[in-house]
Amino acid sequence: xxxxxxxxxxxxxxxxxxxxxxxxxxxxxxxxxxxxxxxxxxxxxxxxxxxxxxxxxxxxxxxxxxxxxxxxxxxxxxxxxxxxxxxxxxxxxxxxxxxxxxxxxxxxxxxxxxxxxxxxxxxxxxxxxxxxxxxxxxxxxxxxxxxxxxxxxxxxxxxxxxxxxxxxxxxxxxxxxxxxxxxxxxxxxxxxxxxxxxxxxxxxxxxxxxxxxxxxxxxxxxxxxxxxxxxxxxxxxxxxxxxxxxxxxxxxxxxxxxxxxxxxxxxxxxxxxxxxxxxxxxxxxxxxxxxxxxxxxxxxxxxxxxxxxxxxxxxxxxxxxxxxxxxxxxxxxxxxxxx
Amino acid sequence: xxxxxxxxxxxxxxxxxxxxxxxxxxxxxxxxxxxxxxxxxxxxxxxxxxxxxxxxxxxxxxxxxxxxxxxxxxxxxxxxxxxxxxxxxxxxxxxxxxxxxxxxxxxxxxxxxxxxxxxxxxxxxxxxxxxxxxxxxxxxxxxxxxxxxxxxxxxxxxxxxxxxxxxxxxxxxxxxxxxxxxxxxxxxxxxxxxxxxxxxxxxxxxxxxxxxxxxxxxxxxxxxxxxxxxxxxxxxxxxxxxxxxxxxxxxxxxxxxxxxxxxxxxxxxxxxxxxxxxxxxxxxx
Numbered sequence: 001x002x003x004x005x006x007x008x009x010x011x012x013x014x015x016x017x018x019x020x021x022x023x024x025x026x027x028x029x030x031x032x033x034x035x036x037x038x039x040x041x042x043x044x045x046x047x048x049x050x051x052x053x054x055x056x057x058x059x060x061x062x063x064x065x066x067x068x069x070x071x072x073x074x075x076x077x078x079x080x081x082x083x084x085x086x087x088x089x090x091x092x093x094x095x096x097x098x099x100x101x102x103x104x105x106x107x108x109x110x111x112x113x114x115x116x117x118x119x120x121x122x123x124x125x126x127x128x129x130x131x132x133x134x135x136x137x138x139x140x141x142x143x144x145x146x147x148x149x150x151x152x153x154x155x156x157x158x159x160x161x162x163x164x165x166x167x168x169x170x171x172x173x174x175x176x177x178x179x180x181x182x183x184x185x186x187x188x189x190x191x192x193x194x195x196x197x198x199x200x201x202x203x204x205x206x207x208x209x210x211x212x213x214x215x216x217x218x219x220x221x222x223x224x225x226x227x228x229x230x231x232x233x234x235x236x237x238x239x240x241x242x243x244x245x246x247x248x249x250x251x252x253x254x255x256x257x258x259x260x261x262x263x264x265x266x267x268x269x270x271x272x273x274x275x276x277x278x279x280x281x282x283x284x285x286x287x288x289x290x291x292x293x294x295x296x297x298x299x300x301x302x303x304x305x306x307x308x309x310x311x312x313x314x315x316x317x318x319x320x321x322x323x324x325x326x327x328x329x330x331x332x333x334x335x336x337x338x339x
Numbered sequence: 340x341x342x343x344x345x346x347x348x349x350x351x352x353x354x355x356x357x358x359x360x361x362x363x364x365x366x367x368x369x370x371x372x373x374x375x376x377x378x379x380x381x382x383x384x385x386x387x388x389x390x391x392x393x394x395x396x397x398x399x400x401x402x403x404x405x406x407x408x409x410x411x412x413x414x415x416x417x418x419x420x421x422x423x424x425x426x427x428x429x430x431x432x433x434x435x436x437x438x439x440x441x442x443x444x445x446x447x448x449x450x451x452x453x454x455x456x457x458x459x460x461x462x463x464x465x466x467x468x469x470x471x472x473x474x475x476x477x478x479x480x481x482x483x484x485x486x487x488x489x490x491x492x493x494x495x496x497x498x499x500x501x502x503x504x505x506x507x508x509x510x511x512x513x514x515x516x517x518x519x520x521x522x523x524x525x526x527x528x529x530x531x532x533x534x535x536x537x538x539x540x541x542x543x544x545x546x547x548x549x550x551x552x553x554x555x556x557x558x559x560x561x562x563x564x565x566x567x568x569x570x571x572x573x574x575x576x577x578x579x580x581x582x583x584x585x586x587x588x589x590x591x592x593x594x595x596x597x598x599x600x601x602x603x604x605x606x607x608x609x610x611x612x613x614x615x616x617x618x619x620x621x622x623x624x
Contacts (some may be wrong), residue, residue, distance in 0.1 A: 013620055073443045074621050093344065096449035108444040112361045123457075124353045125448050129343045153364070 001085070003177060003209045004047035004070065009079035010233075011040040011065050039065040041233040046082070049176075054214065054224035058321040063213040063234040067179045070211070071101045073213040083177060091200045095328075097126060100170035104182035107162065108169060109154045115165040119172060126173035133172065143198055160191030164219065171202070180212040184219055196222045203306075217314050231321055245310045248320045252290050254283045256297065257305035258302040270297055279304070284311075345450050351458055358461035372464035374389075380416060380471040387412065401548040406486075408546070409479035410580035415544045415572045416472030418508040423465035425509075429457050430516040432531050434523040440622025453612050457517060480579065497578055504575035504594070506568050507601040511571050514604035515539065521608075521615040543568040567600035592594070 013182035014034040020024075040062045044232075047053055055063040068074045070081060072088035072095070081088060109118040123133045141147040144164040154162060163183060170178065180199075184192040200223055203210055214220055220227060221241060229244070230236035237244060254271065258264070258279050267273055270293050271285035285293045290308060297303065387408065397403040403411065427589040436442040445455050473610050483491040519535055526604045542562050547569055550559035562569040 068443065068621055071443075071447060073446050074619065075617070091446065091452075093449035096447060101443070101447055103443070106441060106443070108441075110357060110361065110366060113357060117357050117360060121350070121353050121357060124350045125345050127343060233450075320451050 002046045003049045003051075004045065004071075004080045004081070004083050004211070006043055006066075007043040007079055008225045009040055009043045009045075009066070009069060010038070010077050011062075011069060011083050012036055012038045012077045026267055034206035037169045038233050040069065040076070042074055043230070043233075043235050045235065045238065047209060047211065047229065049209055050072070050208045051226060052203050052212070052219040052224045053228060054212050055220065055228050055230055056220065056317060057213075057230040061231045061321075063230055064181050065233075066183050067101065067211060067213065068231065071099065071179055072096070073101075078297055097173065098175055099179065100173070100175040101176040101179040102166055102181065102183050104163065104180075104185035107154070107166065109162070111155050112153055114151045115157075115168070118154070118165075118169060122169055122172050128173055134175065136172055137168070140171055143201065144194065146167065158191075160187045163187060163191070163195065164198075167198070174206070178208055178210045180214075182208060182214055183212070184214060184216055190262075192216065192218065199223055212291070217317070221313070229317070229320060236320065241313070244320075245313060245316050249287075249311050249316045251284050251286050251311065253309050253311050254285050254290070254293070254297070255307040255309070256281050256301070256303055259304050262301055268298075346569070347450075350450065350454075354458050355376065355461055361460075362463050369464055372462075373467040375490075376420075376464065376467040377471060378467055379474075383412065383553075384475065385410075398548050401546065403546050403548065406479045406482040407580040407601070409475055411576040412485070413476035413479060413570065414505070414508075414576040414579075415540075416468050417505060418512065418572060418575075419540060420465045420468035421509045422470060422512045424462050424469065426457060426513045426516055427465075428460045428462045430520040432460065433517070433520040434532065437523040437595060437619070438528050441581065442458060442619060443621055446616075446619070449569045452616065453609065456612075457513070461535065476579075483580070489564060491580075493579065501575050501578045504578060504597060507597055508571035508575060510601050511567060511604045512539070514608035515566065515568070518608045518611040521612045524615040524619050534587055539566070539568045543571050543573075547573050563596075566606065567597070570597040570600055 013036075015037050016028075017033040017035050018028065019033075023090075028039060043062075043066060055066065056065045069076055070083055070088050072091045075089040080243075084098055086092055086098075086293065088095065109115055110121075119133075119137060122128075123130075128136070138147075141150065144167065145170070146161060146164050149157060149161055149165070156163065157165065160302070160332055167183065184195055188193070196219055199212075202208075203223075210223075212219065212224060225240060227237070227239065227241050228235060237247060239247070253274065256267075258281065260279065262277070262279070264276050264278065267276075267281055267283060271283040274282040274284055276282075283293075293307075294308070298306075387405075389406040391408075395404060397408055433442075436456070437447065442456075445452060448455055480491070480493065485495060516532065516536070519532055542558070547559065547563075549555060550562075550569070559569065570593065574594055578594070
C-alpha cells in the first residue's frame, strides 16, 4: 500500500473582497462580496514509502494547502486522502504521532525560552522514552551543528539556527512522514546547504517519506528525484526533474565559439539570438530542428567549440508557471454576496 | 517510534514549569505584575472598609456583614486569580493563534486540542492575588468564628464543599471564556475577551441579594440561568459565610443548580470548541 494516496482532492473557500475607501468599508458592515478561491482542484497523487517528492509551483498554487490537508490542519471540500492508512482530517492521535510538518515561515518553538525547553515539552506530548529522546536529540543537534545553542532563547537565534531547531523539534518523535513547507526560505546559502545536506542524509538513513515545497531549485535538485508541479490548484506534472525540460521546453540552447574574423550578423537566421559576447554567441533553437541547424551552422561558420544544452531548469519552470498564470486569469471565478 | 498517549499531568507540569521559567526570565516585569496585583487587592479591601464604616450590612437582613462580605470578596479573588493564572492568557492567545494561523501546530500534536489550547501558558504572577485571597479568607473566617455573638462553626465537610464549588466557579468562567475565544474561528478576529471578562466579573462580584428588586430581577434571572455567572462566587461564598441550612431550601437548590450549571457549561463549551475547529481554515503561509 502506498504511504500517501490522494484522489480528486479539492479545497475551496470564500474570501472577503474588501473594496477601497471609507464608504465601501461602511457598506461592508452590512453587505459583503466574497470570491471563491479554489486552492486545490481534483488533485490525484500517490507517494510510496521512502520517496522524497518536491512540490513546485508559483505562490498561491495550492502547495501549502495540499500539505495542510495532508496534515489534517484543514478539511477538504471534496475528494479523499489517506496517509499511512489514516484520513488526515480525522485528526486521530495514532496518525498525529507518525508525521510532522515544518513551515519555514512559522515558528512552533516557545519564543522566549531556549529550544531545549520546547524539546522537553515535545518529549512529553509524544511520550518519547527518555533514553531514546536523548539519543535522538544528540544525533540531530550534532548533525545540524547546534549543540551549543540549545540553551539560548529562541528569539536570540538567527533565522538559520531557528530553522534547524524547528527541524529538530519536528523529528524528535521519529516521524515516518515529513511535510516540509519551504524550510529554507530566507536562509543564506550556507544555511540552505547545511539543511539540504542534513535532509538528504536523514532521509536516506531513515527511509522516511518526505514531501517538500520550495522555490529554490537547488533544494529540489539536491534532494528530490520526483517532482510534482502544481499551479492554479491543479497538478500539471508528476515525474523526474529532468523530465520537466523534456516535457515543457520545446527548444535547446546552442553555444558557439566562432573562430576569429567571423561575422555574427547572420546568426539570427538559425534561431533566436540570446546573446553575443564575441567570440561567443548563444542561440535558441527548436528541439526538432537542432540536427539540421547544427549541420547548417558548421558548414556556414568556422567553429572553435560548440555546446548544445537544455535551457536552465529555472527558466523552463518559470515559463510553465507564467503559462499557467495566463490561463488562470479570470478563469471560472465565482462570486457571491452575503450579509 | 513514539509511544502511547501522553500523560496529561506531565504535560501540564511541563507547561507550568516552562511558564515559570519564561516569567522569571523577565523578572522585573514579573515583580511589577505581582506588586500591581497586590496593590489592587489592598485598594479593594480599603474601599470596602470605608463602605462598612457607613453601614453594618449590605442590604437590610441580607446577612452580608463586614466579615461575611470579606469571605465573599476573598472567594471572588480566589476564583478570578485561578482563571487568570490558568486560562486567561491561553484564551486570549487562542484568538491570536486562529488569526495568525499558528493554530496549525496545535492541531498537529497527538493530544487533546482543547487541553493544549487551554493550558499552554500560565500567568504565575496572578497567583499573588490568590495568596491575598487566602489571607483575607483566613482573617475573615477567624473573625467570624471567634466573634462573641453567633460565632460561625466550620466543619471539614463545609471546607470540602467550598473547595469543590470554587472549582465549579473556575470551570464556569473557563467555559465562557473558551467558548467566546472559539468564536474567533468564525469571526476571524475577536478581541472582546478582556472586555467580556471585565463585564462578567463585575456582575459576579456582588452577593445575589443586590439583584432582588426592580430591574435587578431580570438581571438576576439572566445571569443565573442563561449565563450563570452569579452562581460562580455566590454559592461557595455562601457555603462558608452563610452556611446552607436544611430549612433554607432555596440555598440548597442554588447549590444543586450550580453543579448542573457547571456540567452544562463544560459540555456546551466543549461542543462549541469542537464545532468551531471544524470550520478552521488556517491562514496564509
